[in-house]
Amino acid sequence: MQVTEENSGADRRVGIIETSTELFLKNGYSGTSMSKIAAACGITKASLYHHFAGKEELFVACVTHGYSAALVALEEIASRSGPTAEDKLRAALSALYETIISSPVGRMSPLIAEVSRMFPTVARSFHTEYIEPQQALLWRIIDQGVENGTFLKVDERQIFHLIFGPIVMLSLSREMFASFDDLDTHFPVLQLRDGHIDAILGMMKAKSDA
Amino acid sequence: MQVTEENSGADRRVGIIETSTELFLKNGYSGTSMSKIAAACGITKASLYHHFAGKEELFVACVTHGYSAALVALEEIASRSGPTAEDKLRAALSALYETIISSPVGRMSPLIAEVSRMFPTVARSFHTEYIEPQQALLWRIIDQGVENGTFLKVDERQIFHLIFGPIVMLSLSREMFASFDDLDTHFPVLQLRDGHIDAILGMMKAKSDA
């Protein structure tokens, strides 16, 4: 980050969080040492430990830092009063792709998986503070459509399985095969996204034929 | 593994691979040191390095070791001549769930993601030696159904996005939230699997309504 302006207190914390988020994304959790983080921030390790009690706490701060933006975006969509339930669901799914593929939180998902195995605390907080609220917001939109008669009645866990699965895998794939030079050929975001959204909506509106 | 019988040469290698696979699954890649592996195998580090040139090579051996069983299972299904394309696809998808959720290879997917970021070589070999053959086999089944007239014509990448997404995410979720005591409530394999398979087949057989 490099200290170029007068930034003190909380600003410094945010700076550290953003810098270390980049490093975590680039080199993984274990691949990112406190020394490297300190160096990238232009301070020493000791100073870094003054701001964060340890590596685990710093990582949690990085993840948490990204929650809010993603959740408020979804919240905003869920609260719109103009559009139909279908349009809102489409917008919500697009937002999920945007979040998981492009934002730091989303791109960190493979990392969060890695760290969650080591620290169950991280797993629990990630689930209750991010996944559950996110699914609750999405469910509000779906449920509204169901009561509307727009959507078929569906099982909650089942539909989330089908919605989040492809999104998460795409994010995971793009991270793990980031070294491929034909990455976008193998994993074209927009194309896969649009097909997925159409499939989901096709399913939710389909007349039962079984 | 502990040496209880006369096992020499290649047997010893396999023993090490199986032991270290367990450790990798339990503690992650960075969380598993060569010392711990050696100790668990009842040998010293130096002996371990006699069998494997390094940690990375050992890990690749673990992953590769699991390929074959999974691929031959799928190969067997694709080559059946009796059942309809639909039944074969159902069997193949069930097998994929079985592989990814229960077998070491599948359960290692979060790990493979972690290691692939660090070693592009691993990413490349995993893709060409496992993912591509697997998708080719699955495509053979689908394509047969399409020529049959059983299935609609679908885009290859698109359908793989919808098929593998939920499976991979389920595997990832179950690993990262393994510490939850209500794991099976949140992520019930059989139920999610059956719903997913029905959804895929419903989609592939659906009359176009768009």
Next chain:
DNA sequence: GTCTATACAGTGATAGAC
């Protein structure tokens, strides 16, 4: 709040005797 200096456990990996 930041620094210098350091403690100290653990890492992957190797040399050379048996």
Next chain:
DNA sequence: GTCTATCACTGTATAGAC
């Protein structure tokens, strides 16, 4: 093939001066 012993290094984390 396995051992003992050791390498050079990095990891997280802390003490205490400024």
